Amino acid sequence: QDPGPDRGMVFQDHALLPWMTARGNIDFGLRSARPGLSKAERAEITRTHLEQVGLADAAERRPARLSGGMQQRVGLARAFAIDPPIMLLDEPFGALDALTRRELQLQLLGIWEASQRTVVMVTHDVDEAILLSDRVLVMSKSPESTIIADIEVDLPRPRHDASEDPEVETKTAELRKEMLNLLEH
Template sequence: MTKPNASVELNAITKSYGSTTIIGDTSITINDGEFVSLLGPSGCGKSTILKMIAGLASPSTGTVSAGNEEIKGPGPDRGMVFQDHALLPWMTARGNIDFGLRSARPSLSKTERADITRTHLEQVGLTDAAERRPARLSGGMQQRVGIARAFAIDPPIMLLDEPFGALDALTRRELQLQLLNIWEASHRTVVMVTHDVDEAILLSDRVLVMSKSPEATIITDIPVNLPRPRHELSEDASVEAETTALRKRMLHLLEH
């Protein structure tokens, strides 16, 4: 079976509300299999761009395409993980993942859904919590379920809207590493919104830095050429020096 093209392209898009242009003329090409982060100050339109790719918002001008097809609305080729995990509170962790599969992949049998659900619960370390409802899960565990549900659907394109923003530092790093493990096993296209420079460096192939709004746009496209896998911070001096240089460059762009 031929792998579908999972590239993403924003062609001269803008977004206006009334007379105010929030996002100015912006063009982006994200290649199939890349992990790309959108980094920028609050209110610059990062999440709006992600919603355009998801089909949850439309540009005022320009076009957004996925796999060379113009996006007209949401589709099963694009999965999304929100900062708010958006779990169904009356369903267990297992039930939330199974529900996502039934909705997005109705051709699967009950046995196939059960196998996929079990695999993805294992990947995020929640086998023992499979029968708990969200109210009985910590914030980090709830977000694990949200990530497992999105990846279980197996979309070619994954969209992450600050998925770890509400978590403490230790849980955040643990989930970042779990996300890396899942991504490195599949290398699907990922677009992530973040305001965390270190998170962007750890996870990304490229970091697109946005300017402030109004008329925010991509001001710099920074390649992150650090070796993979990046499961832990490298003790290699040259890698550490490159990481420090990337961090300084991104912070300078955000501050100025």
């Protein structure tokens, strides 16, 4: 199927237009996906989404002047700004350091909680899958991958902080063990 405004996409590589600022990249997405919006409406949506990902002060920077984490934030903001019913994320945090990765995972949770849209995310990180997901489809190894398990992640939300509830910790450990066993065999 061809690309369309009915789905947003965030890649492992930020895929920003290097000659545009952070604000310009989000505005470009809006102009492309939602051409009926006025300039003022686009400016307000762009401002809101830059604030949501903590980049209001970096709005006029081009991608080369942004860290990898900041670039991914712009990519997330651009994808969510077009307000698609479904979001597709292809290992969006895979190339980031552990601290930035965790920060962006929590920002994604916050954005998701505000929008409640469907998000489909590819990740190789079991803990990331448990933190972010309600459902995990475990795939077999390439080249002919198939779904080998469909696992419900029945943990309470919000999941922003590591739980101190022993029951939640036990369930998390069980899920991790189940997924790792599937991946190893």
